[in-house]
Amino acid sequence: MEKTDKAPVIIVEHLTARFGSQTVFENVGFEVYKGEIFVILGGSGCGKSTLMKHMIGLYETESGKVVINGIDITKADETQLEKMRLGIGVAFQSGGLFGSMTLGENVALPLQEYTDLPPKLIDLIVKMKLGMVNLAGYENHLPEELSGGMKKRAGLARAMALDPTVLFFDEPSAGLDPVTSAELDLLIKSIQAGIGTTMVIVTHELQSIFNVADRVIMLDREAKGIIAEGDPRWLKENSTDPRVRNFFNRKVPE
Amino acid sequence: MNFQKTYAIHVQEERGGEVFLFLSGRIEVGNLHLFTSETDALMNQIIPRKLLVDLSDVEYLDSAGALGLLQLQSKARDRSIPFQFDHVTEEAKRMMGLIDRKALTMQPLVSEKKSNIIEQIGDGSLKIFNDAISIITFAGDLTTAVIYSFLHPRSIRWEDLLFYMKRAGMEGLPIIGLINFLLGLIIAFMSSLQLKQFGANIYVAQLVGVAMVTELGPIMTAIIVAGRSGSAFAAEIGTMKVNEEVDALVSMGFDPIRFLAIPKVLAAMLVVPVLTLYADFFGIAGGSVVGVLGLDLTLYTYVQETMKVISIMDIVKSLVKSVVFAVLIAGIGCQRGFQVRGGAEAVGSATTSAVVAAIFLIIVTDSAFAILFTYI
Numbered sequence: 363m364e365k366t367d368k369a370p371v372i373i374v375e376h377l378t379a380r381f382g383s384q385t386v387f388e389n390v391g392f393e394v395y396k397g398e399i400f401v402i403l404g405g406s407g408c409g410k411s412t413l414m415k416h417m418i419g420l421y422e423t424e425s426g427k428v429v430i431n432g433i434d435i436t437k438a439d440e441t442q443l444e445k446m447r448l449g450i451g452v453a454f455q456s457g458g459l460f461g462s463m464t465l466g467e468n469v470a471l472p473l474q475e476y477t478d479l480p481p482k483l484i485d486l487i488v489k490m491k492l493g494m495v496n497l498a499g500y501e502n503h504l505p506e507e508l509s510g511g512m513k514k515r516a517g518l519a520r521a522m523a524l525d526p527t528v529l530f531f532d533e534p535s536a537g538l539d540p541v542t543s544a545e546l547d548l549l550i551k552s553i554q555a556g557i558g559t560t561m562v563i564v565t566h567e568l569q570s571i572f573n574v575a576d577r578v579i580m581l582d583r584e585a586k587g588i589i590a591e592g593d594p595r596w597l598k599e600n601s602t603d604p605r606v607r608n609f610f611n612r613k614v615p616e
Numbered sequence: 617m618n619f620q621k622t623y624a625i626h627v628q629e630e631r632g633g634e635v636f637l638f639l640s641g642r643i644e645v646g647n648l649h650l651f652t653s654e655t656d657a658l659m660n661q662i663i664p665r666k667l668l669v670d671l672s673d674v675e676y677l678d679s680a681g682a683l684g685l686l687q688l689q690s691k692a693r694d695r696s697i698p699f700q701f702d703h704v705t706e707e708a709k710r711m712m713g714l715i716d717r718k719a720l721t722m723q724p725l726v727s728e729k730k731s732n733i734i735e736q737i738g739d740g741s742l743k744i745f746n747d748a749i750s751i752i753t754f755a756g757d758l759t760t761a762v763i764y765s766f767l768h769p770r771s772i773r774w775e776d777l778l779f780y781m782k783r784a785g786m787e788g789l790p791i792i793g794l795i796n797f798l799l800g801l802i803i804a805f806m807s808s809l810q811l812k813q814f815g816a817n818i819y820v821a822q823l824v825g826v827a828m829v830t831e832l833g834p835i836m837t838a839i840i841v842a843g844r845s846g847s848a849f850a851a852e853i854g855t856m857k858v859n860e861e862v863d864a865l866v867s868m869g870f871d872p873i874r875f876l877a878i879p880k881v882l883a884a885m886l887v888v889p890v891l892t893l894y895a896d897f898f899g900i901a902g903g904s905v906v907g908v909l910g911l912d913l914t915l916y917t918y919v920q921e922t923m924k925v926i927s928i929m930d931i932v933k934s935l936v937k938s939v940v941f942a943v944l945i946a947g948i949g950c951q952r953g954f955q956v957r958g959g960a961e962a963v964g965s966a967t968t969s970a971v972v973a974a975i976f977l978i979i980v981t982d983s984a985f986a987i988l989f990t991y992i
Contacts, residue, residue: 461958462959477645477648479649480649487683489719490680490683502724525645556710556711
């Protein structure tokens with residue numbers, strides 16, 4: 363809820379990722395500003411998820427740097443990394459919920475570990491977070507009893523447990539029906555508007571991109587890097603790059 | 617996380633009984649506990665005619681902080697005290713708007729499962745009963761599939777069979793050799809301490825030979841294979857169940873038992889007897905080290921004495937046992953794997969249960985064989 367201005371929350375510079383001898387992308391750089399919904403898009407296999415996992419420090423970087431909330435995670439020590447992780451939330455593609463815990467326990471976990479709140483208040487916050495993602499009343503359900511869309515929303519509730527300043531969301535629409543997917547887009551918009559969280563979303567769902575994105579970068583497998591950056595609506599109409607136009611207009615390259 | 621008090625509450629009582637609370641600073645998840653206890657104490661101290669909460673100096677409010685404010689509001693309402701927020705910033709309004717008040721008081725759709733001891737006993741018994749049925753059904757399916765495979769050798773997936781023979785057999789050689797060598801050595805050493813007193817050194821060789829060939833060789837091998845391969849079979853099939861790979865097989869018209877269980881069971885049936893012979897050899901070798909170094913026997917005498925007591929029938933019986941153990945280990949491993957429902961935890965418990973059940977069945981079957989062989 364802090365004032366929104368155009369200060370970069372995330373800075374990525376000259377980032378290169380390799381798996382063995384295979385280069386996923388090289389020399390990638392961009393900035394994400396406070397309070398915006400930033401979408402990383404591109405075709406399958408272009409390294410979108412890999413880029414996200416580098417940004418949250420799950421993969422070690424080959425070269426380049428990633429700064430989140432002023433902490434360079436490529437050089438940070440464990441204490442700084444923990445501080446950085448407290449400031450971010452990650453919602454994984456299939457929820458990443460712990461199967462042996464109920465939804466309530468999943469959402470409560472970060473609160474139990476990182477705050478000194480008594481169980482009663484934690485329960486109340488859990489109810490509030492589940493209510494925010496339209497899962498009120500589901501605290502005693504196990505993840506296996508939920509549909510794919512519900513798991514994603516529950517994963518989002520857990521990622522938001524500590525009100526992170528930056529939320530990463532991997533493929534929110536993948537595997538969902540259009541209605542559920544649109545509902546999730548609305549939810550993302552309302553959370554961003556309400557809490558002012560900066561969001562980094564990885565997706566290739568066109569509709570979802572136009573629904574939520576303030577700004578996008580587009581990765582390309584052949585180019586091994588960013589081929590477009592900006593407002594998706596503008597890019598769709600005005601980009602001169604055929605790869606970008608094909609993507610936004612769902613055309614098979616000639 | 618910051619647990620410091622980063623907010624302040626300034627209380628101002630008006631003459632008419634109206635109370636103003638001026639809040640300032642940061643109200644967030646880290647100090648929510650402090651905030652709620654402080655406001656609760658305040659509400660107990662003063663009984664205002666009207667409560668006005670001024671938010672103009674609040675620098676930062678996260679969703680937990682907003683929840684704290686709403687809780688304060690509902691507490692005032694519970695006591696029928698008129699309540700009002702003043703100077704609410706746009707951000708605070710949006711944050712409070714995001715909280716669904718109904719969700720806070722909503723009862724869980726399913727209640728937590730708390731069962732009493734009788735229900736637990738009932739559940740446990742049902743589980744054992746269902747487990748028995750599922751094992752018997754699986755045993756039937758497996759037998760049919762094994763017979764079918766013998767009648768139609770082309771239906772066997774030979775590549776998989778070789779792969780599992782390598783996994784369960786060849787890769788187990790070092791550990792099985794080492795453990796049985798040490799076991800032979802220990803038996804020889806411990807028994808020599810007793811037999812020396814009677815000058816019966818020479819019988820150490822016979823003792824080790826009989827013990828290894830008839831009991832310890834087959835059992836130790838079976839237990840090691842259960843730990844190495846039975847668990848691996850359960851984990852592999854269990855993970856395939858979780859990833860819907862087993863469903864994919866069924867949907868393509870393949871019988872998962874023929875496809876997944878048969879290569880494992882046949883591989884175990886082929887390698888466990890060989891491993892047992894190998895274990896017997898290493899056990900006797902371990903004993904001979906004690907015999908030669910500690911009891912002044914020559915290697916020739918030791919081997920001679922061993923050969924005297926071990927008959928071909930003993931070896932045949934031990935091989936028959938080991939084939940049965942192999943079927944039990946691989947069968948139970950696969951059956952537990954196929955039972956997996958859910959996620960990672962289910963795979964873990966299937967693996968544990970595969971090893972525990974296999975070892976239990978090995979010991980029970982071994983007792984049955986002991987009685988059977990005595991009367992044959």
